Amino acid sequence: MIIKTLLDLDFYKLTMGQLAFERFPKVKVRYAFNNRTTNIKLADHINKDQLIQEIESIRELKLTDEEGEYLKTLNIFSDKYIDYLKSINLPEVNITENDDGQFEIETQGYWKDAIYWETIILSVINEYYYKSKYQDQGKLIEYGTQKNLEKYSFLSKHPEIGFVDFGTRRRFSSDWHKDVVDIMKSLPGFVGTSNVKLAKELGLKPNGTNAHEMYMIASGIWRDDLRGSQKKILDEWYDMYGEELSIALTDTFGTKAFFEDFTKENLQNWKGVRHDSGDPFEFGEKVIKIYEDNDINPKDKMIVFSDGLNLEKIQDLYERFGDRIQIGFGWGTHLTNDMGVETLSIVMKAVEVISIDGEEVINNFLVKLSDNLNKTMGPDKEVELYKSEFGYDNTDSEECVV
Numbered sequence: 001m002i003i004k005t006l007l008d009l010d011f012y013k014l015t016m017g018q019l020a021f022e023r024f025p026k027v028k029v030r031y032a033f034n035n036r037t038t039n040i041k042l043a044d045h046i047n048k049d050q051l052i053q054e055i056e057s058i059r060e061l062k063l064t065d066e067e068g069e070y071l072k073t074l075n076i077f078s079d080k081y082i083d084y085l086k087s088i089n090l091p092e093v094n095i096t097e098n099d100d101g102q103f104e105i106e107t108q109g110y111w112k113d114a115i116y117w118e119t120i121i122l123s124v125i126n127e128y129y130y131k132s133k134y135q136d137q138g139k140l141i142e143y144g145t146q147k148n149l150e151k152y153s154f155l156s157k158h159p160e161i162g163f164v165d166f167g168t169r170r171r172f173s174s175d176w177h178k179d180v181v182d183i184m185k186s187l188p189g190f191v192g193t194s195n196v197k198l199a200k201e202l203g204l205k206p207n208g209t210n211a212h213e214m215y216m217i218a219s220g221i222w223r224d225d226l227r228g229s230q231k232k233i234l235d236e237w238y239d240m241y242g243e244e245l246s247i248a249l250t251d252t253f254g255t256k257a258f259f260e261d262f263t264k265e266n267l268q269n270w271k272g273v274r275h276d277s278g279d280p281f282e283f284g285e286k287v288i289k290i291y292e293d294n295d296i297n298p299k300d301k302m303i304v305f306s307d308g309l310n311l312e313k314i315q316d317l318y319e320r321f322g323d324r325i326q327i328g329f330g331w332g333t334h335l336t337n338d339m340g341v342e343t344l345s346i347v348m349k350a351v352e353v354i355s356i357d358g359e360e361v362i363n364n365f366l367v368k369l370s371d372n373l374n375k376t377m378g379p380d381k382e383v384e385l386y387k388s389e390f391g392y393d394n395t396d397s398e399e400c401v402v
Helices: 009-024 048-059 064-074 078-087 117-133 137-155 174-183 196-202 212-221 225-245 255-261 266-269 278-293 312-320 380-389
Strands: 029-036 093-097 104-112 164-165 192-193 247-249 272-275 303-306 327-330 346-356
Touching: 009 192, 009 196, 009 212, 009 225, 009 266, 029 117, 029 212, 048 093, 048 117, 064 078, 104 117, 117 137, 117 346, 164 174, 164 225, 164 266, 174 196, 212 225, 212 346, 225 255, 225 266, 225 380, 255 278, 272 278, 278 303, 278 312, 303 312, 312 327
Parallel strands: 164 192, 164 327, 247 272, 272 303, 303 327
Antiparallel strands: 029 104, 029 346, 093 104
């Protein structure tokens, strides 16, 4: 098995999972997988039966007593939620192959149950793909090791650059992921990892707050108030976690609408924001100006950059903003999958809210707009509705690298 513990996922799955469990236990959703790297036919490289067998094995996983005790030490999760994870039944996953050589992977169930599949399935797909396509694993490991040494050498000379491992979803393999984090953890700027299993094993801080999924599902819950749904879910989040986890993701329905609705009180209370699409330099300048216009010192706030980072971009962003606002980096693909071969751009998103408190809802399809048109998700008709509701006028597009 690739996934041997329920903790081998991103931390934000647990923080959002607790929110779903505590506040929205009767909301049913559907998730769907999408390979945005359409030139790579995954079904040509991954054995479907083996994939199904792996998923079925993962369905049997539950939180152990030892893992529950570990989660208690983080002082974030309730005993009730931890006990729930010890008895959880992950929903079934349906896997088929289409005529384009791609897998269609879907799962549905209560949000509190289905939420955990996202990063788990993405990790599994990645590892099976690289093991199947590239027989000479040693050559890739040699290349990746050299790149790690280059990163380590640079960052050891720049302890002021803080970064977090965000690479669970698109890692080369689980073993490689651990090797990378084990190396990077001695750097003074290494803040922690989003992977809960590695945080536990290596004595690191698990990092992460929330993802697009939360805002998208909120829009399905409060569909009669699309524009207000983002503010409502942010208020629910802050009410549950307070300042501790108050980094807000801005681009789900466009950064323009986000900051139009993010009040001065929000700006004062929340630690900062996360950038995940669009020009990061334009974003940084915009955020600093917004804080200044609201008489808030930007140096008291933070931007977490997490879109398509490599060493050069990290350096350039730090040089531009490092002395003007607190900044951090959520480093994903190019940290845990820098092996000299083409990387996959794969996602698994919530695509539909099926029912709310036992009442079925029809055609409640979810949308992600993003600040990059190539990351837009959802049926065309729904996308246009959301663009209208959120006053979306972005025209920028770029290759999806995460």
